Amino acid sequence: MKKIKVGVAGYGVIGQRLADAVALQGDMELVGVADLAPTLSIRALKEKGMPYNLFLVDMNRKPEFEGLEIPIAGSFEDLVDQVDIMLDSSPGGVGVKNKELYASKGVKAIFQGGEKNSVADVFFHGYANYEQGVDQDYLKLTSCNTTGLIRAVDCLDRNCGGVEKVAITIIRRVADPGDYHRGLTNALQVDKAPSHQAVDLMTIMPHVEATGVLVHTPVTHGHIITVLATGKKKITKEMALEAFKKHPRIRVVKIDDGFQGNASFFRYARDLGNTRGDMYEIGLWEDCIVESGNDIMFAINIPQESVTIPETMDAVRAATGMQQTREDGTAATNKYLNCQCR
Incomplete structure (x- = not known):
């Protein structure tokens, strides 16, 4: 070969x-x-x-x-x-x-x-x-956020009858571990909407209407994105969870098991022995998948250095x-x- x-x-x-x-x-x-x-x-x-x-x-x-x-x-x-x-x-x-x-x-x-x-x-x-x-x-x-976001939205789109639109909120790490050029911060900063991740999603998935807000946070290990998705037909929690669990690049976890936030994923990757504490999968909290009328809402963790x-x-x-x-x-x-x- x-x-x-x-x-x-x-x-x-x-x-x-x-x-x-x-x-x-x-x-x-x-x-x-x-x-x-x-x-x-x-x-x-x-x-x-x-x-x-x-x-x-x-x-x-x-x-x-x-x-x-x-x-x-x-x-x-x-x-x-x-x-x-x-x-x-x-x-x-x-x-x-x-x-x-x-x-x-x-x-x-x-x-x-x-x-x-x-x-x-x-x-x-x-x-x-x-x-x-x-x-x-x-x-x-x-980008890292867009990559993980599209994984999750595409998963629903292909397995749950199609997605019409999404609204996202990105809680963005301010710099990679070891970076100093952003300075030492103790503040949150909001970008103008829509965030480029929403625009980029529509560029690759033009059939999905997307908008979003991005908030910079003074942390380094991972982003968290909340997604509110509207399906072409109602997407239930059970449908979404079944689809997410079958995706090779989505790691479904529970808060009750100790995955309390971004740092939990980084520590878990290190405990697994992953080089540099990397994780190729995005993390998705089973406990945070909720139905809101005809919409479905969930949250994902983005390991920005490796995703x-x-x-x-x-x-x-x-x-x-x-x-x-x-x-x-x-x-x-x-x-x-x-x-x-x-």
């Missing part, structure tokens, strides 16, 4: 996780990762024995790496020359510049949510519009034509990442 050769641009919060996920895919080969500076992530990579080849975005900085005895496999261009597809997790705005190199080399690319939609042929989600991404050159993932990783693997499968359908593509990703109904 010929493996798809994959490179990762940017070895930061997302890039580390993309590299690890590609390495787990039995039908993909991680050629290497590229970065600009000897960050803490790169230093940790070296201390772990350099499991991945490292390529430099700026070869003028090679002496910095050599001084730290960090081995270099080549330039960023060398990496692009060796792959079938690049996973670009560079800072927002850098990916669109990298696209010029990818295009000149005839290499496909997947971009993360920080880039503008115009960078790609398709704004992509593994479950909601997989087939639209098949054999396309450039795909862009949704987009499975959908990125789906994107590789779609763009390279490895699997032609959402069923086959997502099933292959789930198998290698050990995502399963719980």
